[in-house]
Amino acid sequence: MKHLLTTVLVFSCLAPSAQADTVSINGAGATFPYPLYSKWFSEFKKVDPSAEINYQSIGSGGGIRQLLEHTIDFGASDAPMKDVDLAKAKPPISHFPTVLGAVVLTYNVPGAPTGLKLSSETIAELFLGKIEKWNDPKLAALNPDAKLPDLPVMIVHRSDGSGTTAVFTDYLSKAHAGWKDRVGAGTAIKWPTGLGAKGNEGVTGLVKNSPGALGYVELLYAEQNHLPVAQVKNADGQFVKPEPKSITAAAQGALKTMPKDFRVSITDAKGKDAYPISSFTYLLVYKKMPKAKGEKLRKFLEWALTDGQKLAGAMYYAPLPASLVPRVKAQIRELVLE
Amino acid sequence: MTSATSTVSPTSGSSRPRARAVSMAQVSYRDIRRKWFNRFMLGTLGVAALVAVLPLISVLYYVFKQGIAGLNLEFFTQLPKPVGETGGGLGNSILGTLTVVMMATVIGLPFGIASGVFLSEFSRSRFTYTLRFCVELLAGIPSIILGIFAYALIVVPMGGFSALAGAVALAIILVPTVAKTTEEVLKLVPDHIREAGLALGLPRWKVILRIVLWGSRAGISTGIMLAIARISGETAPLIFTALNSQYWPHGLLEPVSTLPVQIYTYAIAPFEDWNRLAWTGAMTLVFFVLIANVSMRLILRRKA
Amino acid sequence: MIRNSSDRRFYGVLLAASLVIVLVLGAIAAYLGQLAWPEIRHSGIGFFFKEEWDPVNGQFGAAAFIYGTLVSSLIGLVIAVPLSMSVALYLNELAHRRVAAVVGFMVEMLAAIPSVVFGLWGIFFLVPMLRLHVEPVLGKTLGFLPLFQGPPYGVGMLAAGVIISIMVTPTITAICREVFRGVPLTQREAALALGATKWEMIRLAVVKSSWSGVFGAIVLGLGRALGETMAVTMLIGNRNEISASLFAPGQTMASVIANEYAEAGGGPHVAALAYVGLALFVVSFCINFGARFMIERLKLRKAAA
Numbered sequence: 001m002k003h004l005l006t007t008v009l010v011f012s013c014l015a016p017s018a019q020a021d022t023v024s025i026n027g028a029g030a031t032f033p034y035p036l037y038s039k040w041f042s043e044f045k046k047v048d049p050s051a052e053i054n055y056q057s058i059g060s061g062g063g064i065r066q067l068l069e070h071t072i073d074f075g076a077s078d079a080p081m082k083d084v085d086l087a088k089a090k091p092p093i094s095h096f097p098t099v100l101g102a103v104v105l106t107y108n109v110p111g112a113p114t115g116l117k118l119s120s121e122t123i124a125e126l127f128l129g130k131i132e133k134w135n136d137p138k139l140a141a142l143n144p145d146a147k148l149p150d151l152p153v154m155i156v157h158r159s160d161g162s163g164t165t166a167v168f169t170d171y172l173s174k175a176h177a178g179w180k181d182r183v184g185a186g187t188a189i190k191w192p193t194g195l196g197a198k199g200n201e202g203v204t205g206l207v208k209n210s211p212g213a214l215g216y217v218e219l220l221y222a223e224q225n226h227l228p229v230a231q232v233k234n235a236d237g238q239f240v241k242p243e244p245k246s247i248t249a250a251a252q253g254a255l256k257t258m259p260k261d262f263r264v265s266i267t268d269a270k271g272k273d274a275y276p277i278s279s280f281t282y283l284l285v286y287k288k289m290p291k292a293k294g295e296k297l298r299k300f301l302e303w304a305l306t307d308g309q310k311l312a313g314a315m316y317y318a319p320l321p322a323s324l325v326p327r328v329k330a331q332i333r334e335l336v337l338e
Numbered sequence: 339m340t341s342a343t344s345t346v347s348p349t350s351g352s353s354r355p356r357a358r359a360v361s362m363a364q365v366s367y368r369d370i371r372r373k374w375f376n377r378f379m380l381g382t383l384g385v386a387a388l389v390a391v392l393p394l395i396s397v398l399y400y401v402f403k404q405g406i407a408g409l410n411l412e413f414f415t416q417l418p419k420p421v422g423e424t425g426g427g428l429g430n431s432i433l434g435t436l437t438v439v440m441m442a443t444v445i446g447l448p449f450g451i452a453s454g455v456f457l458s459e460f461s462r463s464r465f466t467y468t469l470r471f472c473v474e475l476l477a478g479i480p481s482i483i484l485g486i487f488a489y490a491l492i493v494v495p496m497g498g499f500s501a502l503a504g505a506v507a508l509a510i511i512l513v514p515t516v517a518k519t520t521e522e523v524l525k526l527v528p529d530h531i532r533e534a535g536l537a538l539g540l541p542r543w544k545v546i547l548r549i550v551l552w553g554s555r556a557g558i559s560t561g562i563m564l565a566i567a568r569i570s571g572e573t574a575p576l577i578f579t580a581l582n583s584q585y586w587p588h589g590l591l592e593p594v595s596t597l598p599v600q601i602y603t604y605a606i607a608p609f610e611d612w613n614r615l616a617w618t619g620a621m622t623l624v625f626f627v628l629i630a631n632v633s634m635r636l637i638l639r640r641k642a
Numbered sequence: 643m644i645r646n647s648s649d650r651r652f653y654g655v656l657l658a659a660s661l662v663i664v665l666v667l668g669a670i671a672a673y674l675g676q677l678a679w680p681e682i683r684h685s686g687i688g689f690f691f692k693e694e695w696d697p698v699n700g701q702f703g704a705a706a707f708i709y710g711t712l713v714s715s716l717i718g719l720v721i722a723v724p725l726s727m728s729v730a731l732y733l734n735e736l737a738h739r740r741v742a743a744v745v746g747f748m749v750e751m752l753a754a755i756p757s758v759v760f761g762l763w764g765i766f767f768l769v770p771m772l773r774l775h776v777e778p779v780l781g782k783t784l785g786f787l788p789l790f791q792g793p794p795y796g797v798g799m800l801a802a803g804v805i806i807s808i809m810v811t812p813t814i815t816a817i818c819r820e821v822f823r824g825v826p827l828t829q830r831e832a833a834l835a836l837g838a839t840k841w842e843m844i845r846l847a848v849v850k851s852s853w854s855g856v857f858g859a860i861v862l863g864l865g866r867a868l869g870e871t872m873a874v875t876m877l878i879g880n881r882n883e884i885s886a887s888l889f890a891p892g893q894t895m896a897s898v899i900a901n902e903y904a905e906a907g908g909g910p911h912v913a914a915l916a917y918v919g920l921a922l923f924v925v926s927f928c929i930n931f932g933a934r935f936m937i938e939r940l941k942l943r944k945a946a947a
Contacts (some may be wrong), residue, residue, distance in 0.1 A: 026499065026593055028581065035607065038584065039420040040672035050664070054593060055584045057603065071493050107679035113897060154795075159880030159897075161697075161905025180408035183698070187905045195797060195891050196880025201606040205765055315421065376839035380736065383841075386728035390815075391745060393808050394752050398765050401755065452659035460653065469660050471930065477865030478926035479670065480896035483919045485905065487670050513663060515862060516739070519817060522858040526824030543652035557820040564816055566723075567754035574871055574900055588723045598756045605758055620759045627754035631747070 027146035028057045029063025030074030030163050030200065032101055032218050033281045036317050037076070037272050040308050044300050050298045060163040061187055062124060067093065067284055073293055078163025079170075079187070080263035089287040094331055095262045096256040098304055099278040100318040101253050102242045103168045104277070105230040106222045107214045108207050110133055111149050111289070114228035117142045117239045120175030120268075120276070124230070127155055128182065129193035132333070134212065142233075155194025156206045156215030164200060167279040168216045171267035175235075216277075220242075220316045234276040235268050245320035246275035255323060262328070278318070287335060294337040301332045350366040397623070405621030408614045413622075418584060418600070421609050428619050430586050432545050434594040435626070437587065438504045438580060439570050446509030447516060447562065451551075454520025454558075459546050470521075477514035484510050485575030493579060501587065504580030508569040513566060519561025523554045567627045573598040596641075597623050658700035671923060677916035680909055689917055690924075695882040702914035704921045709884045710799070710892035714865040714874065717888070722810045723860055728851075729811070730818035737842055746819065753812040761876035764805045769877065772804075777889055788886040795879060800888040802878040806870055806923065810863040817862065821855030822848050832876070857937065861930070868926055871900040875913025895922045 034057035041053040047238035058066075060077035068088055082096055105118060112134070118126075122138055125131045131138060134148045158165045169185035183189055196205045200221045207213040208225060219242050222229050231239040240246045255270035258264055268276045283304075285297060305328055309319040320328070412427045419426030456463075457470055488507035493499055527550050535545035551558070576582075581593035582600060597619050604616035656798045673681070681689065681702060692703020729749065733742040773796030784790045825848050833843040849856075879891020880901065894917050 024585075024588060024592065026581065034603075034608070035421050039422065041584070042420040052585050056577075056593075058577060058581075059904040062903075071489075071498055116597045152793075159875065159893075160901035163905075167517075186698045188697045188902050190694075190698065190882070194881075196794065196893075196901075198875050198880070199606050201608060202607070202876065209770065210766075210795070221608045254442060317368050327685070372842070376841040379841040382729050383732050384736065386725055387732035390722075390725035390729045390811055391749070394811065396748060396767065397755060397760065397808070398748060398752065400763050400767065401759060430904055449659050449663055452656045453663055456656040456660045460656070465657070465660070469664060471927075472664045474861050474865065474930050475860055475923065475926055476667050477662065478868045478922070478930075480869035480871055480873055480899065480919075480922065482663070482896065482900050482903065483670070483674070483922075486919075490673060491669075510666060514865065515813075517663075518858055518862050519820070522817065522855045523820055523824065525854065526821065528826065541646055542649045546652075557824065560816055560820050561765060563750060564753050566812055568751065568813075568866075571754050571756035571759075573756055573758060577904075592933050593789055601756055602758045605762055620756060623756065624751050628747070629750050 001264060004092065007216065021050050021326055022052050023050055023291050023292050025051070025053045025073045025296060027053065027063075027074040027076060027283075028058045028072050029055075029284070030060045030078045030281055032163055033064045033076060033099060033317070034074055035220065036099060036312060036315050039311060039315070040304055041300075043308075044303055047303060048299060049295070050070045051300065053296070053300065055087045059161060060166075061161055062132075064284065067286075073289075074286075074297060077284060078279055078281050079265075080282060081284065087102055089286070091286050093284050094287055094335070096283040096285060096301060096328055096331065097262050097311070097320060097324070098283050099312050099320065100266075100280055102219045102247045102275055102278045102318070103164055103171070103216050104219050104242045105216055106204070106224050106227040107230065107234070108211055108227075109149065109151065109214075111147050113143075113146050114229070116146065116228070116230045117233070118230045119233040120128075120172065124172050124176035126153060127157070127192070127194070128179065129155070141233050151212040154210055154213040154259055155191075156203050156210070156213050157191050157194050157196055158199070158203060158216075159196030160198050161222035161248065162199075163187065163279075163281075164216065164218055165189065167267060168277060170265055170279075171277045174265075174268045204253060219247075223316050234272070234274050235270050236272045236274070238272050239317065240273065240275045242275045242277070244316065244318040246273055247278045249320055250274035250276070250278035251280065251318070251324065252321045255321060258324070258327075262331075285335065289335065289337060291337045294335060298332055298335055298337075302336045305329055305332075351599070356417075367420050382432035386424075393422035401540065401617065401620050401624060404614075404617035408618035409621070413615075413618055417586065418604075418615065419611075421612070424611060426615070427614060428595075428597065428600055428622070431595040431597045431599075431619065432622060432626075434501065434580070434583070434587055435570060435597040435623070437567060437590070438576070438594065438596055439503035440503065440509060441590070442508035442512055443562075443566060445505055446565075449509075450513040450516025451558070451567070453513070453632055454517040454561075455524065455546060457517065457550065458524035459522040459550070473517045476510070477518065479572070481507075481511055481572050482574035482578075488575065488639050489578040493521075496560060496591070498591070499579060499581035499593040501580050502590050502593045504576045504594065504596065507575035507579045508572060509570050511575070512565045515565035516558075516561050519564065520554075520558050523557030523561065524550055527554060555638050556635075559638055563627075563631050563634060566630060570623055570627055573596050573602045577602075605612050663881040671920070674916050674920045674923070678777075678920050680914050681913035681917040685917075690912075690921060691881075693884055695898075697906075697911050697914075700910050702917070703919050704895065706882045706884050707893050707895040707898050707918060708712070708921060708925060709870060710802075710878065711858075711894040711896070711922070713799055713888075713892070714806055714878065714894055715798070715864060716829075718806030718810055718867045719860065719864060721804065721807035722814055722863060726811045726814035726859075726863075727805070727818055727856065729815045730873050731844055731848070733815075734819055734822050735840070735848070744883075747813050749815050752773045753813075753816070757809070757870065757872035758876075760805055760809055760873040764801060764873060764877045768804060769801055772796045772801055776800075781889070786844055789888050792885070792887040792889045794889055795891065795936065797879040798887075798889050802874045802892070802894070803888070805873045805877050806867045809870060809873060810866050813866060814859045814863040817859035818856055819853075821859065824855070825851055845903045857933075863931075864929065865926075868922065868929075869896050871896045877899055895919070895925075 037055045063075035066072045090124040134151045168186045173180040173185040197203045200217045203215040204221045207215045250269040254266040312319045415429045416427035484507050492503040535549045576599050583593045583595040587594045601616045601619045604612035693705045694701045694703045777794035780790045829847040834846040875897040881891035882893050
């Protein structure tokens, strides 16, 4: 008993005893940018050692909820916040686009080439369960040179709510009227067919191990696991391979109609080089913040929009289009410190 | 074990029939059947035990095989590094888990043991039925709901994630296991022992504490170890309460990194360095429980 | 039997601690009820019987999850209980002391392995084994039963049931060992003295008198089975449907909450998930109540006989 008490006391000396001027900031949200953000925060700590920014990936929805409940200092989300949620925010929240990402279609079909060509119709019909085998004529029409086997298609989707699903279904809703009517878009939807796996890694794992599987994941996961990735037909009729270049091109196409608060969807974007299933990811920050934390966050955001962008490409994220950066920086200056 | 049917009678010179000689040929079929059935059932028991133990061994082996590669001093003393940089460790997570688990045990153990004692020793009280039910219901709640509950109870009012909130969530998981095992183990103590104590004039509470509880300490410690083992590996409740952190723990009222959450984050990431750290972390967790188990048994044995 | 004031104080302390537990349970139920209220008002009891789960259109029903939880837990227990009892008996009665110590230790350590690790082991070991070896064989031999029909994905209800049984075994085994160890030596010797074989001694003296303790172990195991989240969600296929086959993917209550809660935007979705949590309470309650009821009836029948 004595020993127990002593040990407890020793550990409670971990109570606020951080170095004098370390500022601890906690954030949570989207899983998609987690690898990049963790690199960013670690690099930023080298620039400013007193800034300890802790980011955890719990999901975009969770990040938004916890930001609204003031249990974290900043949030992150792939899809921009809805109006009804923004209205609840006291003080109001600003959206800062940080990088771009893409949702890619990955598959496990013995004999199929990498870069299989797919269009929005075929993708929708595959996920609706209307195309049931890989040697279906509709797929052969798009890929005349490929030898597609007589193998049933096993659809793999996300079992958990996710920004990736939101982006993917947003694209399908825009590009295919039948999908919009039957299923719709959202972070969690009622899938007409297929198995669910948890997280990008779950889908990757299941596709990797199941012949005939077709799933959607973030580009990073397909690349790291050396999985084949499909080329998708964009709004201009071109088949585009998902890579940082084509993703940034998608954002470029949306610049003219970009609203002031940066809340926009860039799926099915115009532009011949644009990859149609791309999206921004945002950092969500309160417009008014306490002085110490707010100062560090402002410094970080400035850094992220300049030096941080250079680290993105190596990790298969696409940097923001150069012409967008000054507008985002202007929004940083609008943050008020108490 | 064979037994022969024979009549035994006193070999005095009476008119009763003399004892028949026992011969091996008179072993009944029933006994032979019993003997073989005995061997068969014991064999089946052995086979079943093997079937049960094999997957367990497979899991342990798998964890060790994957985890042993990353075992070095750096693992215990360093913070995790971001992607692309080799090295790094889970020192903060190990410290965090130790802290949170210990706090959870300190918070939950008194309630667990107290209710276990109540259920066993005062089982005639009307409240007992309700309490037993509540303990069993509590045992069945998914840990994620407890995490959500602790989030609403502690994190939101406090305005932030903390090790304390995590400890509370884990304590709620600990209590039913400890309570149930304590109750079952105490019920095994025969009543005559209690009666002996009372007959010696001891007050009831002393009988319960000093004799019954103390005598069952081995079984109770098994229950405690099971509970500690379980909460050490819980992930979902900690995500909602202690969050996680890439830095050394700052204090009990700040987010803290814990092994299960970090293992979860890294195991499912697409980077091999992180995966390796996750496996070594899982192995460490198992070791941690092993050490706790061994020390607990040693402490109890020494005082005997 | 309370002798004096110190006994009364002791009783009071125990009672207070126990009351806290009941209060915490009540608070959890109340919190869930409050979160779930919009959905309760909307769907009422029908929620338990509807299979539809459509967050986009706001249609929610927990039938598929209730089915999945019950079936996977049932499979888990059906496999785990006899095997755990066998391990416990084997280690206690038959094994060499040192073997028993080592193996017993290993089994207890397994309780510490995080659910996620079981899930990963499942994905790399169990699922391929099921998909390539076990399920095809079962399909060919027992395929006339609806239980074993359908394509062998590997992931599905069977995989979830098996992983639950593996995760629940350490708990049940450890408690059974304690309970079996607690049978007094006199009981065992009496059985042997009466001419029982070793197996008969085990059956009559050890197991028969320990049913209450074994039941307690099963309850704890069941508790874990009902609430098990991470490993199940990685192996069950996550399909929100009821299906007769064990090979088919399904979904459990704990798993759907874990999957969707963090991202659930908007009131109705969160309310529906909280209602699922409440449903788990109800299911747990019913199982416990039913089991206790059966036990009491068996006891009465035995006493009358």
